[in-house]
Amino acid sequence: MIFITFNTVSELACFLAGLIFLFKDKDPAWRLLIWYLLLTCIVEVAGIYIRTSLHVSNIPLYNLSVLPECFVTSYFFYSLYKTYHPKTKWLIIWLSIFMIMYFTELVLNHFNNFVSITASVMSVVFVLASLYYYYLKLKDEHFERLLFYAPFWWVSGTLFFYFGSTACNLFFDYLIKYPSISYEFSVRYIIFCILDVILYSFWSYAFICRYLQRKSYS
Amino acid sequence: MxxxxxxxxxxxxxxxxxxxxxxxxxxxxxxxxxxxxxxxxxxxxxxxxxxxxxxxxxxxxxxxxxxxxxxxxxxxxxxxxxxxxxxxxxxxxxxxxxxxxxxxxxxxxxxxxxxxxxxxxxxxxxxxxxxHGEELISKGLAAAIEFELEWLKRSERYQISFKKDSFKSVADSAKETMVFRLFQECINNIIQHAKASKIVIILEQDNSSFKLTISDNGIGFNVDEKLNLKMGMGLYNIKRRAAMINGTATITSIPGSGSVIAITVPSN
Known part of the structure; x- marks a missing residue:
């Protein structure tokens, strides 16, 4: 029962939606999301298991999960921008900066703490990437029915999640230091539950849109 | 901090x-x-x-x-x-x-x-x-106007003058067709209503636009009154069609003193 939480349920539901609607998708970026969501589910369950059964910190696991999160999301944004201006060098520059920051923070924290600064920077970059996508969409003369346009809802979910988590990321150190407010139903936990539900709902809807779009073309 | x-x-x-x-x-x-x-x-x-x-x-x-x-x-x-x-x-x-x-x-x-x-x-x-009407326009606006005027001169009713010194050519054939039709209509109006004896046509061009001016020494008319009669290929339609090719049609006339219609259209 301890494995059934808002996070795990929403992640699993989104993974299933991805599996059903994206399995036959021709775009590798979309198919990659299935594997990413599967990994997210595994990390979430493993995190609960390590914390509750093994009674050890699950921070190293979440530190590790930041890597696929950054790589998959960055690659997906890159694939969305491809239609407008395919600039691989920006992707490489960003990932290089991220890796340097990530490992520097890990070393400075002696591998004991969460890489919160890197995660915060990553959030800001993804918020900017989402806003930039909106800007490209507004500038684009080609009309798209956004209500049924999968990339738009994927980006919107991502924007909600990373923008909404900014406050938690900024106060991460504080929330961790004070156990009285970092118990199971802490404000951080509640906020992340809400954000997870929003993110995975938007993504699931995006997968449905993607499926319908693929079906209408075939 | x-x-x-x-x-x-x-x-x-x-x-x-x-x-x-x-x-x-x-x-x-x-x-x-x-x-x-x-x-x-x-x-x-x-x-x-x-x-x-x-x-x-x-x-x-x-x-x-x-x-x-x-x-x-x-x-x-x-x-x-x-x-x-x-x-x-x-x-x-x-x-x-x-x-x-x-x-x-x-x-x-x-x-x-x-x-x-x-x-x-x-x-x-x-x-x-x-x-070969279409062929006529394909030879250019100036040639088409000239040919039309040649025909009109045969009637020997009008003293016609056509100046096109600064005019070279227009890249957009749709604009040429539209302006040529406007020219035809202006001439028709003069023949039918103006009671004129003299018609002057000037076709000019600069870097950004070209201008066709048709003036006569006929009886003239009240511009505002005629513009309100939004029927047929009247003055209102001349203005509307000029606007469709991003141009303007300026109509000036004083009853008893003839009229001037100037159509200005951007070249590109």
């Missing part, structure tokens, strides 16, 4: 602050998404309008081309009736009056018939050229 900040306020206040900030950070994307969606709807509307305008323009262009052809056919019909018909009647009359016993007159009548026949042939050749 941050640590000092933490120490000054209680943990409950921090929780409240984090919660409030997160709520605000969740509301902001909502409005952003709504804005993008509403802008997108406006974009759709704008695109629909663009398509509508394009269709309207194409319809108008087609209508204009048909009107040019119609005008040509009218001229042909008039010419057949007034010129060639008359010449052929004369030939028939001349031939019917030939008396084979009056040898002295036969030669002169045959010469007259020969002359009339040659004139008929020349008239037919001119008509044949006129019938």
């Amino acid at each position: 941050v640590l000092r900040f933490y120490m000054q306020i209680s943990s409950e206040e921090i929780i409240f602050l984090i919660g409030l900030t997160s709520i605000i950070f969740l509301i902001a994307p909502c409005f952003l998404i709504l804005y993008v969606l509403s802008y997108n709807r406006r974009k759709k509307k704008h695109l629909e309008e663009k398509v509508w305008l394009k269709t309207t323009f194409e319809n108008e262009l087609l209508k204009t081309q048909m009107e040019v052809q119609e005008q040509t056919l009218k001229t042909v019909a008039n010419d057949l009736h007034d010129n060639i018909g008359q010449l052929l009647s004369l030939i028939t009359i001349t031939l019917s009056t030939i008396d084979l016993e009056e040898n002295s007159k036969i030669a002169s009548k045959i010469i007259l018939t020969d002359d009339l026949t040659r004139r008929s042939i020349n008239e037919l050749k001119a008509l044949s050229r006129l019938l």
